[in-house]
Amino acid sequence: MSIGLGMPGIRPTIDLATRPASPALIDRFGRVATDLRVSLTDRCNLRCTYCMPADGLPWTPTADLLSPDEIARLIGIAVRELGVTSVRFTGGEPLLRADLVEIVARTAALDPRPEIALTTNGIGLEQRAVALRQAGLNRINVSLDALDDEAFTRIARRPLLRRTLAGIDAAAAAGIAPVKINAVLVSDVEVDPVELLQWALARGHELRFIEQMPLDADRSWRRADLVTAGDVRRRLSERYTLVPDSAPREGAPAQRWHVHPLGRADTAPLGAVGIIASVTEPFCGDCRRTRLTAQGTVRACLFSHDEVPLATALRTGADDDQLADLWRAAMWAKPAGHGIDRPGFAPPQRSMSEIGG
Ligand code: SAM
Ligand code: SF4
Numbered sequence: 001m002s003i004g005l006g007m008p009g010i011r012p013t014i015d016l017a018t019r020p021a022s023p024a025l026i027d028r029f030g031r032v033a034t035d036l037r038v039s040l041t042d043r044c045n046l047r048c049t050y051c052m053p054a055d056g057l058p059w060t061p062t063a064d065l066l067s068p069d070e071i072a073r074l075i076g077i078a079v080r081e082l083g084v085t086s087v088r089f090t091g092g093e094p095l096l097r098a099d100l101v102e103i104v105a106r107t108a109a110l111d112p113r114p115e116i117a118l119t120t121n122g123i124g125l126e127q128r129a130v131a132l133r134q135a136g137l138n139r140i141n142v143s144l145d146a147l148d149d150e151a152f153t154r155i156a157r158r159p160l161l162r163r164t165l166a167g168i169d170a171a172a173a174a175g176i177a178p179v180k181i182n183a184v185l186v187s188d189v190e191v192d193p194v195e196l197l198q199w200a201l202a203r204g205h206e207l208r209f210i211e212q213m214p215l216d217a218d219r220s221w222r223r224a225d226l227v228t229a230g231d232v233r234r235r236l237s238e239r240y241t242l243v244p245d246s247a248p249r250e251g252a253p254a255q256r257w258h259v260h261p262l263g264r265a266d267t268a269p270l271g272a273v274g275i276i277a278s279v280t281e282p283f284c285g286d287c288r289r290t291r292l293t294a295q296g297t298v299r300a301c302l303f304s305h306d307e308v309p310l311a312t313a314l315r316t317g318a319d320d321d322q323l324a325d326l327w328r329a330a331m332w333a334k335p336a337g338h339g340i341d342r343p344g345f346a347p348p349q350r351s352m353s354e355i356g357g
Contacts, residue, residue: 024083027334033290039356041092047157072106086115108136122167129174185227208274217351229277251288284337300334
Protein backbone atom coordinates (compact mmCIF):
# COMPACT_ATOMS: atom_id res chain seq x y z
CA MET A 1 0.00 0.00 0.00
CA SER A 2 1.24 3.53 -0.71
CA ILE A 3 0.80 6.67 1.35
CA GLY A 4 -1.53 8.11 -1.31
CA LEU A 5 -4.51 6.09 -0.06
CA GLY A 6 -6.55 7.77 -2.77
CA MET A 7 -6.26 11.18 -1.11
CA PRO A 8 -5.73 14.22 -3.33
CA GLY A 9 -2.40 15.97 -2.99
CA ILE A 10 -0.59 12.97 -1.57
CA ARG A 11 2.31 11.66 -3.60
CA PRO A 12 2.02 7.88 -3.87
CA THR A 13 5.74 7.40 -3.34
CA ILE A 14 6.05 6.14 0.21
CA ASP A 15 5.68 2.41 0.63
CA LEU A 16 3.64 1.62 3.72
CA ALA A 17 4.36 -2.13 3.62
CA THR A 18 7.44 -1.68 5.78
CA ARG A 19 5.58 0.33 8.43
CA PRO A 20 5.71 -1.46 11.81
CA ALA A 21 2.41 -2.35 13.49
CA SER A 22 3.02 0.33 16.11
CA PRO A 23 0.12 2.23 17.65
CA ALA A 24 2.33 5.33 17.89
CA LEU A 25 3.00 8.06 15.34
CA ILE A 26 6.36 6.65 14.29
CA ASP A 27 8.19 7.70 11.12
CA ARG A 28 10.70 6.00 8.83
CA PHE A 29 13.58 7.46 10.83
CA GLY A 30 12.38 6.08 14.17
CA ARG A 31 11.07 9.37 15.55
CA VAL A 32 7.85 9.20 17.54
CA ALA A 33 5.52 12.20 17.60
CA THR A 34 3.95 12.94 20.99
CA ASP A 35 3.47 16.69 20.63
CA LEU A 36 0.46 17.85 18.58
CA ARG A 37 0.11 21.39 17.18
CA VAL A 38 -3.45 22.27 16.23
CA SER A 39 -4.05 25.36 14.12
CA LEU A 40 -7.48 26.75 14.97
CA THR A 41 -7.67 29.34 12.19
CA ASP A 42 -5.53 30.85 9.46
CA ARG A 43 -6.92 34.34 10.20
CA CYS A 44 -4.87 36.92 12.01
CA ASN A 45 -5.15 40.50 13.20
CA LEU A 46 -1.43 41.21 12.65
CA ARG A 47 0.58 41.00 9.44
CA CYS A 48 4.07 40.10 10.68
CA THR A 49 6.46 40.53 7.78
CA TYR A 50 8.08 37.12 8.29
CA CYS A 51 4.70 35.35 8.19
CA MET A 52 1.89 37.10 6.29
CA PRO A 53 1.62 39.42 3.31
CA ALA A 54 0.58 43.03 4.02
CA ASP A 55 -2.87 42.42 2.53
CA GLY A 56 -3.53 39.18 4.38
CA LEU A 57 -4.49 35.93 2.66
CA PRO A 58 -7.77 34.43 1.49
CA TRP A 59 -9.07 33.13 4.84
CA THR A 60 -10.59 29.69 5.16
CA PRO A 61 -14.36 30.17 5.53
CA THR A 62 -15.48 29.60 9.12
CA ALA A 63 -17.70 26.70 8.02
CA ASP A 64 -14.64 24.85 6.71
CA LEU A 65 -12.61 25.19 9.91
CA LEU A 66 -12.52 22.27 12.32
CA SER A 67 -15.45 22.56 14.71
CA PRO A 68 -15.07 22.05 18.50
CA ASP A 69 -16.66 18.59 18.10
CA GLU A 70 -14.22 17.63 15.36
CA ILE A 71 -11.27 19.02 17.30
CA ALA A 72 -12.28 17.10 20.44
CA ARG A 73 -12.72 13.90 18.42
CA LEU A 74 -9.36 14.18 16.63
CA ILE A 75 -7.42 15.13 19.75
CA GLY A 76 -9.23 12.32 21.58
CA ILE A 77 -7.95 9.83 18.98
CA ALA A 78 -4.47 11.34 19.27
CA VAL A 79 -4.26 10.95 23.06
CA ARG A 80 -6.06 7.59 23.36
CA GLU A 81 -4.70 5.75 20.34
CA LEU A 82 -1.62 7.53 19.06
CA GLY A 83 0.42 8.37 22.17
CA VAL A 84 0.11 12.16 21.99
CA THR A 85 0.76 13.71 25.40
CA SER A 86 0.74 17.44 24.71
CA VAL A 87 -1.37 19.72 22.54
CA ARG A 88 -0.56 23.29 21.52
CA PHE A 89 -3.23 25.47 19.92
CA THR A 90 -1.93 27.95 17.40
CA GLY A 91 -2.86 29.60 14.11
CA GLY A 92 -3.17 32.19 12.53
CA GLU A 93 -4.33 33.82 15.71
CA PRO A 94 -6.16 31.31 17.94
CA LEU A 95 -7.72 34.08 20.08
CA LEU A 96 -9.81 34.99 17.03
CA ARG A 97 -11.82 31.81 17.65
CA ALA A 98 -14.84 32.76 19.78
CA ASP A 99 -15.00 29.12 20.94
CA LEU A 100 -11.37 28.91 22.13
CA VAL A 101 -12.26 28.54 25.81
CA GLU A 102 -14.69 25.73 24.96
CA ILE A 103 -12.02 23.99 22.83
CA VAL A 104 -9.53 24.16 25.71
CA ALA A 105 -12.11 22.89 28.21
CA ARG A 106 -13.04 19.95 25.99
CA THR A 107 -9.39 19.07 25.53
CA ALA A 108 -8.87 19.24 29.29
CA ALA A 109 -11.77 16.81 29.78
CA LEU A 110 -10.13 14.10 27.64
CA ASP A 111 -8.83 10.92 29.21
CA PRO A 112 -5.84 10.74 29.24
CA ARG A 113 -5.63 14.48 29.63
CA PRO A 114 -2.87 16.07 27.55
CA GLU A 115 -0.82 19.10 28.58
CA ILE A 116 -2.48 22.09 26.92
CA ALA A 117 -0.56 25.07 25.57
CA LEU A 118 -1.38 28.11 23.45
CA THR A 119 0.73 30.24 21.11
CA THR A 120 -0.78 33.67 20.56
CA ASN A 121 0.04 37.26 19.70
CA GLY A 122 -1.74 38.21 22.93
CA ILE A 123 -4.29 40.59 21.40
CA GLY A 124 -7.53 39.99 23.28
CA LEU A 125 -5.85 37.84 25.90
CA GLU A 126 -6.53 40.50 28.49
CA GLN A 127 -10.23 39.62 28.37
CA ARG A 128 -9.82 35.83 28.24
CA ALA A 129 -6.73 34.82 30.23
CA VAL A 130 -8.66 33.91 33.38
CA ALA A 131 -11.28 31.89 31.47
CA LEU A 132 -8.57 30.05 29.56
CA ARG A 133 -6.72 29.24 32.77
CA GLN A 134 -9.94 28.00 34.39
CA ALA A 135 -10.69 25.90 31.30
CA GLY A 136 -7.40 24.06 31.81
CA LEU A 137 -4.74 25.91 29.83
CA ASN A 138 -1.36 24.91 31.26
CA ARG A 139 1.17 26.90 29.26
CA ILE A 140 1.26 29.96 27.05
CA ASN A 141 3.67 31.54 24.58
CA VAL A 142 3.01 35.12 23.59
CA SER A 143 4.83 36.52 20.58
CA LEU A 144 6.53 39.86 21.12
CA ASP A 145 9.28 40.98 18.76
CA ALA A 146 9.91 44.53 19.97
CA LEU A 147 9.28 46.75 22.97
CA ASP A 148 8.88 50.08 21.26
CA ASP A 149 5.85 51.07 19.25
CA GLU A 150 7.67 51.94 16.07
CA ALA A 151 9.67 48.73 15.78
CA PHE A 152 6.65 46.60 16.75
CA THR A 153 4.50 48.32 14.14
CA ARG A 154 7.12 47.93 11.42
CA ILE A 155 7.31 44.20 12.06
CA ALA A 156 3.62 43.47 12.78
CA ARG A 157 2.27 46.12 10.37
CA ARG A 158 -0.31 47.00 13.05
CA PRO A 159 0.14 49.50 15.94
CA LEU A 160 -0.97 47.07 18.62
CA LEU A 161 2.03 46.72 20.95
CA ARG A 162 0.05 47.93 23.99
CA ARG A 163 -2.57 45.23 23.52
CA THR A 164 0.05 42.49 23.31
CA LEU A 165 1.70 43.82 26.49
CA ALA A 166 -1.69 43.92 28.23
CA GLY A 167 -2.28 40.31 27.18
CA ILE A 168 1.06 39.21 28.63
CA ASP A 169 0.29 40.95 31.95
CA ALA A 170 -3.13 39.31 32.05
CA ALA A 171 -1.69 35.83 31.44
CA ALA A 172 0.78 36.30 34.30
CA ALA A 173 -1.96 37.68 36.58
CA ALA A 174 -4.13 34.67 35.76
CA GLY A 175 -1.38 32.43 37.12
CA ILE A 176 -0.09 30.94 33.88
CA ALA A 177 3.60 30.68 34.79
CA PRO A 178 6.07 31.15 33.40
CA VAL A 179 4.71 33.13 30.49
CA LYS A 180 6.99 32.37 27.57
CA ILE A 181 7.73 35.15 25.12
CA ASN A 182 8.54 34.29 21.49
CA ALA A 183 10.69 36.79 19.61
CA VAL A 184 11.76 36.63 15.97
CA LEU A 185 14.52 39.10 15.15
CA VAL A 186 14.59 40.48 11.62
CA SER A 187 17.56 42.14 9.97
CA ASP A 188 15.75 45.25 8.71
CA VAL A 189 14.31 46.38 12.07
CA GLU A 190 16.83 47.08 14.83
CA VAL A 191 15.77 45.34 18.05
CA ASP A 192 18.21 44.89 20.91
CA PRO A 193 18.03 41.29 22.19
CA VAL A 194 19.59 42.40 25.50
CA GLU A 195 16.77 44.88 26.06
CA LEU A 196 14.16 42.19 25.37
CA LEU A 197 15.90 39.81 27.77
CA GLN A 198 16.17 42.44 30.52
CA TRP A 199 12.47 43.15 30.14
CA ALA A 200 11.55 39.45 30.36
CA LEU A 201 13.84 38.72 33.32
CA ALA A 202 12.43 41.67 35.26
CA ARG A 203 8.95 40.17 34.96
CA GLY A 204 9.82 36.49 35.44
CA HIS A 205 8.87 35.60 31.85
CA GLU A 206 10.97 33.17 29.82
CA LEU A 207 12.13 34.66 26.53
CA ARG A 208 12.77 32.50 23.47
CA PHE A 209 14.45 33.80 20.34
CA ILE A 210 13.36 32.04 17.14
CA GLU A 211 15.41 32.09 13.95
CA GLN A 212 13.33 33.25 11.05
CA MET A 213 12.44 30.36 8.73
CA PRO A 214 11.59 30.58 5.00
CA LEU A 215 7.86 30.38 5.71
CA ASP A 216 6.88 33.97 4.93
CA ALA A 217 4.08 34.48 2.44
CA ASP A 218 6.08 37.24 0.70
CA ARG A 219 8.92 34.80 -0.09
CA SER A 220 11.44 37.46 0.86
CA TRP A 221 13.49 35.27 3.25
CA ARG A 222 17.21 35.30 2.44
CA ARG A 223 19.70 33.10 4.26
CA ALA A 224 22.28 35.91 4.14
CA ASP A 225 19.93 38.28 6.04
CA LEU A 226 19.22 35.86 8.85
CA VAL A 227 19.75 37.00 12.43
CA THR A 228 21.23 33.72 13.64
CA ALA A 229 21.21 32.00 17.01
CA GLY A 230 24.97 32.67 17.07
CA ASP A 231 24.35 36.42 16.58
CA VAL A 232 21.85 36.41 19.46
CA ARG A 233 24.17 34.47 21.79
CA ARG A 234 27.02 36.85 20.98
CA ARG A 235 24.92 39.92 21.75
CA LEU A 236 23.54 38.46 24.98
CA SER A 237 27.00 37.32 26.08
CA GLU A 238 28.26 40.91 26.02
CA ARG A 239 25.91 41.57 28.92
CA TYR A 240 25.28 38.22 30.63
CA THR A 241 27.01 34.91 31.21
CA LEU A 242 24.97 32.14 29.60
CA VAL A 243 25.33 28.62 30.98
CA PRO A 244 23.69 25.82 28.97
CA ASP A 245 20.87 24.06 30.78
CA SER A 246 22.08 20.50 31.41
CA ALA A 247 18.55 19.03 31.63
CA PRO A 248 17.75 16.68 28.71
CA ARG A 249 16.15 18.61 25.87
CA GLU A 250 13.51 15.91 25.22
CA GLY A 251 12.83 17.09 21.67
CA ALA A 252 12.24 20.71 22.71
CA PRO A 253 12.98 23.15 19.86
CA ALA A 254 14.64 25.64 22.20
CA GLN A 255 18.10 25.22 23.63
CA ARG A 256 17.82 26.67 27.14
CA TRP A 257 20.47 28.76 28.81
CA HIS A 258 20.66 29.91 32.43
CA VAL A 259 21.29 33.65 32.52
CA HIS A 260 23.80 34.91 35.07
CA PRO A 261 25.26 38.36 35.70
CA LEU A 262 28.32 38.82 33.48
CA GLY A 263 31.27 36.76 34.78
CA ARG A 264 29.23 35.39 37.70
CA ALA A 265 28.25 31.87 36.67
CA ASP A 266 28.77 30.95 40.33
CA THR A 267 25.76 33.03 41.44
CA ALA A 268 22.08 32.13 41.23
CA PRO A 269 20.72 32.58 37.69
CA LEU A 270 18.58 35.62 36.96
CA GLY A 271 16.34 33.42 34.83
CA ALA A 272 16.54 31.42 31.62
CA VAL A 273 16.47 32.14 27.91
CA GLY A 274 15.72 29.78 25.04
CA ILE A 275 17.15 29.98 21.54
CA ILE A 276 15.46 28.14 18.69
CA ALA A 277 18.05 27.71 15.96
CA SER A 278 15.77 26.00 13.45
CA VAL A 279 17.89 27.07 10.48
CA THR A 280 21.51 27.10 11.63
CA GLU A 281 21.39 24.28 14.21
CA PRO A 282 18.41 22.16 13.10
CA PHE A 283 16.92 19.69 15.56
CA CYS A 284 14.91 17.67 13.02
CA GLY A 285 16.63 14.44 14.15
CA ASP A 286 14.75 14.62 17.46
CA CYS A 287 11.49 16.15 16.22
CA ARG A 288 8.45 14.91 18.14
CA ARG A 289 5.78 17.06 16.48
CA THR A 290 2.72 16.32 14.39
CA ARG A 291 0.43 19.05 13.06
CA LEU A 292 -3.21 19.55 12.24
CA THR A 293 -3.99 22.54 10.04
CA ALA A 294 -7.11 24.63 10.55
CA GLN A 295 -8.81 22.68 7.74
CA GLY A 296 -8.03 19.40 9.46
CA THR A 297 -5.16 18.13 7.33
CA VAL A 298 -2.22 16.37 8.95
CA ARG A 299 1.20 17.80 8.25
CA ALA A 300 4.11 15.66 9.33
CA CYS A 301 6.53 18.60 9.17
CA LEU A 302 6.37 22.40 8.87
CA PHE A 303 8.20 21.97 5.57
CA SER A 304 6.13 19.06 4.19
CA HIS A 305 4.83 19.40 0.66
CA ASP A 306 2.03 16.93 1.34
CA GLU A 307 -0.92 16.87 3.72
CA VAL A 308 -3.39 14.12 4.59
CA PRO A 309 -6.99 15.41 4.71
CA LEU A 310 -8.12 13.86 7.97
CA ALA A 311 -11.20 16.09 8.31
CA THR A 312 -12.43 14.99 4.88
CA ALA A 313 -12.19 11.39 6.00
CA LEU A 314 -13.93 12.24 9.29
CA ARG A 315 -16.76 14.06 7.50
CA THR A 316 -17.30 11.19 5.11
CA GLY A 317 -17.81 8.66 7.87
CA ALA A 318 -14.36 7.24 8.74
CA ASP A 319 -14.32 5.62 12.17
CA ASP A 320 -11.71 6.31 14.86
CA ASP A 321 -9.51 3.35 13.84
CA GLN A 322 -9.47 4.49 10.21
CA LEU A 323 -8.65 8.06 11.21
CA ALA A 324 -5.87 6.86 13.51
CA ASP A 325 -4.40 4.78 10.71
CA LEU A 326 -4.52 7.66 8.23
CA TRP A 327 -2.68 9.79 10.78
CA ARG A 328 -0.04 7.08 11.30
CA ALA A 329 0.43 6.78 7.53
CA ALA A 330 0.87 10.55 7.22
CA MET A 331 3.57 10.53 9.88
CA TRP A 332 5.36 7.54 8.36
CA ALA A 333 6.04 9.81 5.35
CA LYS A 334 7.68 12.54 7.47
CA PRO A 335 10.83 13.85 5.78
CA ALA A 336 14.18 13.42 7.55
CA GLY A 337 14.66 17.17 7.87
CA HIS A 338 13.74 20.53 6.42
CA GLY A 339 16.79 20.71 4.15
CA ILE A 340 16.85 24.53 4.11
CA ASP A 341 20.59 24.52 3.45
CA ARG A 342 20.44 21.88 0.71
CA PRO A 343 20.69 22.86 -2.96
CA GLY A 344 17.24 22.70 -4.54
CA PHE A 345 15.41 23.41 -1.26
CA ALA A 346 11.85 24.51 -2.01
CA PRO A 347 9.76 26.09 0.78
CA PRO A 348 6.26 24.71 1.21
CA GLN A 349 3.50 26.37 -0.77
CA ARG A 350 1.63 27.43 2.36
CA SER A 351 3.12 30.04 4.67
CA MET A 352 3.43 29.94 8.46
CA SER A 353 0.02 31.39 9.33
CA GLU A 354 -1.67 28.88 7.01
CA ILE A 355 0.23 25.90 8.37
CA GLY A 356 0.09 26.80 12.06
CA GLY A 357 3.32 27.80 13.79
N1 SAM B 1 -0.43 34.29 15.87
C1 SAM B 1 0.19 33.56 16.92
C2 SAM B 1 1.53 34.16 17.27
O1 SAM B 1 2.05 34.98 16.52
O2 SAM B 1 2.06 33.76 18.29
C3 SAM B 1 0.33 32.08 16.65
C4 SAM B 1 0.75 31.69 15.27
S1 SAM B 1 2.39 32.17 14.82
C5 SAM B 1 2.51 31.46 13.21
C6 SAM B 1 3.35 31.11 15.88
C7 SAM B 1 4.79 31.50 16.04
O3 SAM B 1 5.44 31.37 14.79
C8 SAM B 1 5.02 32.93 16.50
O4 SAM B 1 5.85 32.94 17.63
C9 SAM B 1 5.69 33.58 15.34
O5 SAM B 1 6.61 34.57 15.74
C10 SAM B 1 6.38 32.41 14.69
N2 SAM B 1 6.68 32.60 13.27
C11 SAM B 1 5.84 33.03 12.30
N3 SAM B 1 6.47 33.05 11.11
C12 SAM B 1 7.74 32.62 11.34
C13 SAM B 1 8.87 32.40 10.51
N4 SAM B 1 8.85 32.67 9.20
N5 SAM B 1 9.99 31.94 11.09
C14 SAM B 1 10.04 31.68 12.41
N6 SAM B 1 9.00 31.84 13.24
C15 SAM B 1 7.86 32.32 12.72
FE1 SF4 C 1 -0.30 36.61 12.85
FE2 SF4 C 1 1.25 35.15 14.40
FE3 SF4 C 1 1.72 35.30 11.73
FE4 SF4 C 1 2.17 37.44 13.25
S1 SF4 C 1 3.23 35.45 13.38
S2 SF4 C 1 1.06 37.41 11.28
S3 SF4 C 1 0.61 37.26 14.79
S4 SF4 C 1 -0.02 34.37 12.70
